Amino acid sequence: MEQLIDALAYPPIQRAVLACVLCGAGCSLLSVFVVLMKMPLIGVSMSHAAFAGAVLGMLIHVNPFLSGLILCLLTAGILGPLSDRTDIAPENVLGILFSFLMGVAFLGMGILTHTKAEALNLIWGSLLSLSGPHLAVLAAVTVLLVAFILLFFKEIRSVLFNRRLAAASGVPERPIYYALLFLTGAIVSSNLTTVGGLLIFALLVQPGATALQLTYNLKHFFIISAFSGIAACLLGLVASYLLDLPSGAAVVLAATAIFAAAYVFSPKRRKAGPKKGKPVS
Amino acid sequence: MKRTGASGSAVHDPVMELEGITVRKSRGLLLDDVSLRVSRNEFVGIIGPNGAGKTTLLNVIAGFERFEGALRLFGRRESRKRTRETQLRIGYVPQLFPIDPAFPILAAEAVMTGAVGRLGFFRRSGEAEREKAMRLMEMMRMAHLADSPLGQLSGGERQKVSLARAILQEPDILLMDEPTANLDIAVQREVLILINELHRRENMTFLFVTHDFTMLPAAMRRAVLLDRGRVVFDGDVSGALSSETLSGLFRYPIELFERNGRRYVSYD
Numbered sequence: 087m088e089q090l091i092d093a094l095a096y097p098p099i100q101r102a103v104l105a106c107v108l109c110g111a112g113c114s115l116l117s118v119f120v121v122l123m124k125m126p127l128i129g130v131s132m133s134h135a136a137f138a139g140a141v142l143g144m145l146i147h148v149n150p151f152l153s154g155l156i157l158c159l160l161t162a163g164i165l166g167p168l169s170d171r172t173d174i175a176p177e178n179v180l181g182i183l184f185s186f187l188m189g190v191a192f193l194g195m196g197i198l199t200h201t202k203a204e205a206l207n208l209i210w211g212s213l214l215s216l217s218g219p220h221l222a223v224l225a226a227v228t229v230l231l232v233a234f235i236l237l238f239f240k241e242i243r244s245v246l247f248n249r250r251l252a253a254a255s256g257v258p259e260r261p262i263y264y265a266l267l268f269l270t271g272a273i274v275s276s277n278l279t280t281v282g283g284l285l286i287f288a289l290l291v292q293p294g295a296t297a298l299q300l301t302y303n304l305k306h307f308f309i310i311s312a313f314s315g316i317a318a319c320l321l322g323l324v325a326s327y328l329l330d331l332p333s334g335a336a337v338v339l340a341a342t343a344i345f346a347a348a349y350v351f352s353p354k355r356r357k358a359g360p361k362k363g364k365p366v367s
Numbered sequence: 368m369k370r371t372g373a374s375g376s377a378v379h380d381p382v383m384e385l386e387g388i389t390v391r392k393s394r395g396l397l398l399d400d401v402s403l404r405v406s407r408n409e410f411v412g413i414i415g416p417n418g419a420g421k422t423t424l425l426n427v428i429a430g431f432e433r434f435e436g437a438l439r440l441f442g443r444r445e446s447r448k449r450t451r452e453t454q455l456r457i458g459y460v461p462q463l464f465p466i467d468p469a470f471p472i473l474a475a476e477a478v479m480t481g482a483v484g485r486l487g488f489f490r491r492s493g494e495a496e497r498e499k500a501m502r503l504m505e506m507m508r509m510a511h512l513a514d515s516p517l518g519q520l521s522g523g524e525r526q527k528v529s530l531a532r533a534i535l536q537e538p539d540i541l542l543m544d545e546p547t548a549n550l551d552i553a554v555q556r557e558v559l560i561l562i563n564e565l566h567r568r569e570n571m572t573f574l575f576v577t578h579d580f581t582m583l584p585a586a587m588r589r590a591v592l593l594d595r596g597r598v599v600f601d602g603d604v605s606g607a608l609s610s611e612t613l614s615g616l617f618r619y620p621i622e623l624f625e626r627n628g629r630r631y632v633s634y635d
Contacts, residue, residue: 122470122471237488237489238488240480240483240486240491240492241483241488243472243476243480243483244480244483244484246472247470247472247477247480248461248464250431250461251459251461251480251529251532252480252483252484253430253431253454254429254430254431254454254457254458254459255454255455255458255459255480255481255483255484255485255532255533255536256451256454256455256483256484256485256536257480257483257484258451297471298469298471299469301471302469302471302472302473302516303471303473304471304472304476306471307471354469
């Protein structure tokens, strides 16, 4: 424990903790959308876009964070209009984009001969090597997401409930949906180096799935999700420090543990449970 | 009676005019030269078998579908893209759609989403909207369900929520796409009676799409029969409901007969 408190005095550790909180908050707020709109693939697609972009950036000597962000935003820009076309199911669009981006990323990895280690960091994350400016970007996109949710809460509720009905009753659902895709791109790419591309996916699903076990109130849903995400990140970080585990993996396992607890103690399931299981006597 | 409306001049006051509306898809024509005039406060049924183009027709009017031909709403020529003002004047009640039982929305909140577009950005739906929603739910005898999670309501209750939601939008035209499909017979009746009552109370034009000619709301006076994207009949409901017309439309022998003023349907 003392060891832990001592460690908090070091700026790299402080930055890592802050990044963890921001990552937990940002990803888990997005997970509300991912879970309620039933598009878990958006997380994988975006994280692979960010990953592919970063690898390409390393190849052509551009800041990998910047090139990751650009490819993410591009993906968001393609995804929106493409998934609105009625002749292809959005899951298929995501599946195709996802595999394409994975192909691009691994192609880049193959060509990249000298700095493979740096690219591997993108997969597993490297919390301790975070720079100040990077942290500022991370904070900015997280604040942007929170502002978006607060300002457009009633529009968001109606779009989450049913996009088509929202459109039919004069809610600008496309701008809301596209803004959401762009924010997902920004959050995912800026978090790529914290938890890593592979593990971001877990944080884009698990906190929302946790909240789904616990509440019918959308406001509480966002709050529970955010807190469980932040808790998973901090718990994971502490565990990785104390037990010398890889931080990304520890974060994801913590998130899974929180989800499992929520599932077991879910008041929603208990209320609905007996109805189904009741014998007809 | 409804066709002339209260003012008596409603016939000359069309809220909706379709001229030669055609919807073309790679698999063929979904709508083929459909023309239709609907006056204020009319209650029109769009009836036809599966694949006749009924839903496509509603989608054209609602702004969900690209089309050829001329569409006028409230006297203004419209394409697929709508201004927010026009969109707000058209309400939409979908078929019963599946919802996750755990989805975080209460019945009253779902009803209130109908007011979101009307209120616009940055305006919270306050007490006034909540009261309106509650009054609608009371009228539908479901006020006691206001705070129940929507996903745990029955199909009939959810359809009533959809109706209340669309009414709260305060549209001039209400489009209903098989609102009673997949409900049991008693609940279908209940929803139809509710729709009649809403038509009497609200100053709205109703368009009601169905393939089930045995379950029509009493307030529906006019029927438009669609077959393979074409209008094959447009007139009084009683005129549409003949053995010959229906057998032709559904390509199946259907017999209708009347006894003691009630209409009976018989088919194998």
